[in-house]
Every structure is written in structure tokens, then in C-alpha cells.
Amino acid sequence: MTLLLDGKLNDEQKKVILNDNSVLLIACPGSGKTRTLTYKIAYEINNLKSIREFIIAITYTNRAAEEIKERLDKIGIDTKQLWIGTIHSFSLEWIVRPYHNCIDELKFGFSILNSHESEVLITQLCKENYGKSISYYDCGFFVTPRGYRLSCLEKEKHYMIEDVLRKYFDILKDSRQVDFEQILYYAYQILDKNPIIANTLKDIIKFILIDEYQDTKEIQYHIIAKILNAGKGLSRVFIVGDPNQSIYSTLGGFPMEKEELEKIFGFNLCEYSLENNYRSSQKMISYFENFKVYESTIRAEGDLKLYSSKITYNLSLSKEEVVNEIVRLIKFNLDDECITANEICVVAPQWIHLGSITRQLTSRLPDCSFDGPGLVPFSRDIDNFWYKVARLVLSEPSPNFYIRRLRWANDIIKELEVVGYSLDGLTKKRLLKIINSIVINESDGLKHLELFFGELCGFLNLNIDSYSSIKNHYISFFESSKARIERLKKEGADFISDISSFRRAFKPREGITISTIHGTKGEEYDTVIGFALLNDYLPHFKDKNGDENSNKLLYVMSSRARKNLHLISERGRGVNYYNPSGKSPTPNLVGYDFEYDVID
Numbered sequence: 284m285t286l287l288l289d290g291k292l293n294d295e296q297k298k299v300i301l302n303d304n305s306v307l308l309i310a311c312p313g314s315g316k317t318r319t320l321t322y323k324i325a326y327e328i329n330n331l332k333s334i335r336e337f338i339i340a341i342t343y344t345n346r347a348a349e350e351i352k353e354r355l356d357k358i359g360i361d362t363k364q365l366w367i368g369t370i371h372s373f374s375l376e377w378i379v380r381p382y383h384n385c386i387d388e389l390k391f392g393f394s395i396l397n398s399h400e401s402e403v404l405i406t407q408l409c410k411e412n413y414g415k416s417i418s419y420y421d422c423g424f425f426v427t428p429r430g431y432r433l434s435c436l437e438k439e440k441h442y443m444i445e446d447v448l449r450k451y452f453d454i455l456k457d458s459r460q461v462d463f464e465q466i467l468y469y470a471y472q473i474l475d476k477n478p479i480i481a482n483t484l485k486d487i488i489k490f491i492l493i494d495e496y497q498d499t500k501e502i503q504y505h506i507i508a509k510i511l512n513a514g515k516g517l518s519r520v521f522i523v524g525d526p527n528q529s530i531y532s533t534l535g536g537f538p539m540e541k542e543e544l545e546k547i548f549g550f551n552l553c554e555y556s557l558e559n560n561y562r563s564s565q566k567m568i569s570y571f572e573n574f575k576v577y578e579s580t581i582r583a584e585g586d587l588k589l590y591s592s593k594i595t596y597n598l599s600l601s602k603e604e605v606v607n608e609i610v611r612l613i614k615f616n617l618d619d620e621c622i623t624a625n626e627i628c629v630v631a632p633q634w635i636h637l638g639s640i641t642r643q644l645t646s647r648l649p650d651c652s653f654d655g656p657g658l659v660p661f662s663r664d665i666d667n668f669w670y671k672v673a674r675l676v677l678s679e680p681s682p683n684f685y686i687r688r689l690r691w692a693n694d695i696i697k698e699l700e701v702v703g704y705s706l707d708g709l710t711k712k713r714l715l716k717i718i719n720s721i722v723i724n725e726s727d728g729l730k731h732l733e734l735f736f737g738e739l740c741g742f743l744n745l746n747i748d749s750y751s752s753i754k755n756h757y758i759s760f761f762e763s764s765k766a767r768i769e770r771l772k773k774e775g776a777d778f779i780s781d782i783s784s785f786r787r788a789f790k791p792r793e794g795i796t797i798s799t800i801h802g803t804k805g806e807e808y809d810t811v812i813g814f815a816l817l818n819d820y821l822p823h824f825k826d827k828n829g830d831e832n833s834n835k836l837l838y839v840m841s842s843r844a845r846k847n848l849h850l851i852s853e854r855g856r857g858v859n860y861y862n863p864s865g866k867s868p869t870p871n872l873v874g875y876d877f878e879y880d881v882i883d
């Protein structure tokens with residue numbers, strides 16, 4: 284395939300792509316996983332024998348799916364026979380929607396409860412039944428082939444949570460609603476009880492890719508296994524990830540062992556690894572290798588291989604001095620290291636520390652802009668029809684985004700077709716033109732969208748009262764966005780309801796990023812500044828596997844940095860009667876004997 288000769292792939296990557304068997308690929312940080320996946324998909328699309336065959340690529344987030352789609356567009360690959368998205372979307376589109384009549388609870392139809400609606404319902408049940416003893420945040424659960432498991436680490440709360448969830452599931456059953464986790468459960472049940480369905484799917488699905496397998500849940504492996512098993516080795520799989528970066532174990536994610544994968548799939552996997560890191564300096568790699576939980580080889584191969592990284596660790600500051608120190612480090616990176624603001628990321632282990640630091644940094648560095656945590660004023664529910672429309676309303680109609688926006692317009696057209704709206708010659712290009720032509724003069728973001736949607740419906744002659752799912756999505760989009768804006772305003776983000784905050788969600792990354800460590804998964808920056816690296820936060824005080832999980836988080840955080848890394852374990856946080864000197868530094872950092880740099 285000539286595409287593989289375009290010089291963008293190294294020999295390791297090429298070998299993996301050209302392997303025509305099923306593959307397990309362990310890819311170290313910065314080894315070009317996304318590039319390898321993109322070319323592998325291109326290669327497999329090229330090898331399909333019939334127009335009825337499909338390739339399925341399962342990504343951890345919708346954002347990763349978008350990125351791969353865009354890269355395929357760029358290299359000119361026709362993606363008609365590719366389906367790419369999260370396991371939830373796959374399970375819904377390919378299994379639960381087409382075969383819901385195999386499940387008693389769903390056979391008379393069902394609707395999807397989005398995460399906001401689920402939060403409202405569980406919050407109400409907690410309050411009604413247990414006052415303030417438990418909250419929505421205690422009630423996290425994930426499904427397994429044998430039923431659901433709670434993610435709350437406080438065992439003494441479990442009997443209350445189980446009671447609330449029982450009531451919650453009963454309400455969902457009576458109202459024929461399904462939440463996100465249940466999509467996986469029902470998909471598994473459908474395949475498990477009806478082997479003929481897996482048999483039909485295996486004839487269409489010739490190849491399945493799973494990205495970030497280290498964060499894949501047991502039930503997800505088993506859903507895929509049902510299809511592969513039916514194929515008796517004729518449908519192939521390509522699994523890629525890095526066990527050292529498995530940071531979602533509380534949500535049930537884990538890297539399944541090769542032997543176990545082979546057992547459930549019913550065939551052998553060829554194991555490969557990508558060991559060249561194109562991101563970081565050798566010094567940075569040597570630093571983060573210390574946090575490895577699984578053995579692996581990592582070689583610096585990028586342009587920054589010999590870069591003289593600054594790696595600092597400060598444990599003497601008080602919490603009152605943290606902002607000053609972060610400002611000093613940002614200025615050092617901007618002024619002395621000539622690093623741009625876009626390439627700096629400030630991280631902490633938990634959300635609670637980020638709101639106030641964003642506000643303080645914004646006022647201390649007025650010339651810098653910040654891409655803060657959760658600063659998106661509407662809910663990003665990818666399955667919501669009006670979210671899909673909002674993406675087009677809020678993104679810039681520039682040539683750079685034309686292909687992406689055309690694809691988004693196509694998603695809307697498909698959705699309109701599904702609900703039975705007569706398209707009457709409406710194409711994606713025409714829809715885009717209509718949207719680009721609408722002008723609304725309203726600075727409040729939600730009002731702006733309301734007016735825009737109204738105009739658009741007028742143009743399309745679309746009466747939303749005639750389409751129940753579109754109407755429900757409308758209500759849900761505005762209700763969840765209002766709730767989100769209220770919460771963000773309470774946290775001090777007064778500017779959040781302005782249309783400019785809405786638009787920012789679809790602009791390329793701008794300014795200094797502020798994020799949790801989890802939120803930096805898959806990202807890369809020149810400089811990473813980590814603070815609140817303290818015992819109880821990292822590792823979390825209830826984490827029974829704290830030592831291993833804190834190593835993995837430190838590994839993920841440090842491996843995002845290309846050039847510089849600055850770590851801070853400040854004193855004086857969490858001071859109380861029993862703990863007058865506050866939380867101590869993260870043990871895995873204090874115990875690491877490294878010759879840190881000092882920046883005067």
C-alpha cells in the first residue's frame with residue numbers, strides 16, 4: 284500500500300500495521316499510537332473485500348474518534364465502511380437499537396436517559412431516602428457481565444446506595460428508559476442470550492480496533508469477545524494501549540492479560556510493542572520511567588531527545604505561596620524558555636483545587652488566557668440532536684474547519700432521516716449554508732442558541748412538536764445547560780453564560796491549560812506544572828491500591844511533558860485538630876531519589 288511509504292511511519296509502526304493477524308500492541312507514551320491506529324484503519328479499509336463489510340474502531344472518547352476521522356480525511360481515505368466511536372455508541376447503534384425486542388424490558392421501545400437526567404433522578408432519590416447521608420457522587424456504578432458494581436470506596440454507605448439504585452432501576456424500567464451504563468449491560472445480554480445476533484454481526488464486522496485498552500471494562504471486553512468468538516478467528520482484532528497508563532480502575536477499567544484475552548476471543552494474538560518515544564527528552568523519559576508498574580522499554584527518538592529538561596520538585600512552600608510559585612514558573616517558561624502559553628499545562632489530582640487556582644492565575648497574569656477545567660457552559664452529550672446542531676452554530680465557518688463541519692452537518696441529516704423528517708433534497712452542504720447564513724444578535728449564550736434553533740427550524744420547516752425524540756433532546760439540552768451554567772456561576776465563573784464562552788468550546792486550545800491529571804490523558808505539552816501532589820489526593824485516601832495507582836497517575840502526568848516538569852507538594856492543606864501540619868507529600872514522590880533542578 285503506497286500510503287505506508289509516505290515516510291511518516293517508523294519500522295516498528297509499519298510492521299504492526301502490515302501484520303494480517305490479530306494483534307495486541309503495547310505502546311509507550313509518545314510512541315505515535317494515534318498515527319499507527321490511523322494508518323492501520325486505512326490499511327484495513329483498503330483490504331475489505333465487499334461493500335457490505337465494516338471496520339469498527341472503539342475509542343475511549345468521542346474526541347479521540349474525531350481526531351482519527353480527521354486524520355483519515357487528511358490522508359484522503361474514504362471512511363464509508365468505517366464505524367468509529369465509543370463502546371457505548373457502538374453498543375447502542377449496532378446491538379441495543381436494532382435488537383431491543385430481544386429484551387423484555389425494552390421490547391416495547393425505550394429512550395435514553397442522559398447523564399444530567401440520571402444525576403437529577405439519583406440526587407432526588409438520595410435526598411428523599413437518606414437526607415444528606417449519601418449524594419449522587421457516592422452512587423457511581425459500573426456494569427459487569429454478572430450485574431453492577433459500586434465504585435464508592437466507603438463500604439459503610441453501600442446498603443444506602445444499593446437501595447437508591449434499586450429504586451432508580453425500577454423507575455427506569457417503568458418509564459422504559461435506559462442509562463449509559465445499562466446500554467452496555469443490555470448489549471451484553473442481547474449477545475449472550477441470542478448467539479444468532481453475534482453470528483450476523485461477525486459477517487459484517489471484519490475488523491475491530493480497541494484503543495486505550497488499559498481503561499477498558501470487563502463487560503466491554505466481553506461484548507467484543509461475543510462477536511469475535513462467533514467469527515472463529517475470521518474477524519480480527521487490533522488492541523492497543525499502555526498498561527502503565529491505566530488510570531480508570533475505580534470505573535472498572537483494566538488491561539486484560541494477553542492469555543485472558545486469547546481465552547475469551549478464542550484465538551491467539553501477536554504481541555508487539557512501540558518503544559520509540561517521539562515526545563520527550565531522554566532526561567524526561569528517564570524521570571517518568573521510575574513510576575512504571577509494568578516492565579517496558581522506552582527510547583527517546585524525537586527532535587527533543589537531547590533537550591536539557593528542567594525537572595523541579597518543591598516541597599517547602601506553604602499553600603498560600605503556591606499561586607506565586609506557579610506564576611513564577613509560568614513566567615520562567617514563557618520568558619526564559621520561550622515556550623508559548625498553549626504549550627503549558629497546570630495540573631492537580633482533583634477538581635476541587637482547580638477552580639480557585641484558575642481565578643487567581645487569571646487575575647495575576649492578565650496577559651495570558653486560560654483554558655480552565657469544565658469551563659464549557661453546555662453539556663457535551665454527543666448523542667443529543669441539539670448538541671450536534673450547537674456544534675455547527677458555535678464553530679467558526681472557516682476553510683480550516685470546512686471538512687469537519689461538513690461531517691457534523693451529515694450527522695444532523697442522518698438523525699433527521701432516522702426520526703422520519705422528509706429531507707426533500709436537503710444535503711449536508713445545503714444545511715451548512717443555511718446555518719452559516721443565520722445571524723443572531725444576542726450575547727446571552729442560551730438565548731442565542733434558542734433563537735438560532737428557532738430560525739433554523741423555520742428554514743427547515745421542522746416542527747419539533749411532531750418529533751418526540753427531537754423535542755425531548757431540546758428540553759434536555761437546555762435544562763442540563765442551565766444547570767451547568769448555574770453551577771459554574773456559583774463557583775465564580777460569572778462570564779460563563781456569555782456567547783463567547785459557548786464559542787470557545789469549539790476553538791482550538793487557547794492559552795494555558797488547567798486540568799486534572801485524568802483530564803490530560805492523551806495530551807502533550809512542552810511544560811507541565813503539577814501541584815497539590817499530596818497524600819490523600821494522590822493517592823486518594825480511600826484507594827486500597829493507592830501505591831500502584833499513584834505511580835500510574837505520576838507516570839501519566841510526567842509523560843505528558845516534552846521539555847519541562849515542575850512538581851509541587853505544598854504544606855498546610857487539610858490542616859485539622861488531628862493533623863495540625865496538614866497533608867504530607869505524595870509518598871511515591873518523596874521516596875524517589877532524583878537529582879532535581881533548581882530554578883532561581
Ligand SMILES: Nc1ncnc2c1ncn2[C@@H]1O[C@H](COP(=O)(O)OP(=O)(O)OP(=O)(O)O)[C@@H](O)[C@H]1O
Pocket residue numbers: 291292293296310311312313314315316317318525561562804805806807842
Ligand atoms: N514515526 C514517527 N516519526 C516521528 N514522529 C512521530 C512518529 N509517530 C508519531 N510521531 C509523533 O509523536 C508524538 C506522540 O504521538 P501520540 O500523541 O500519538 O503518542 P501516543 O502514543 O498516543 O502517546 P500517549 O500514549 O502518551 O498519549 C506526536 O507528536 C506524533 O506526531
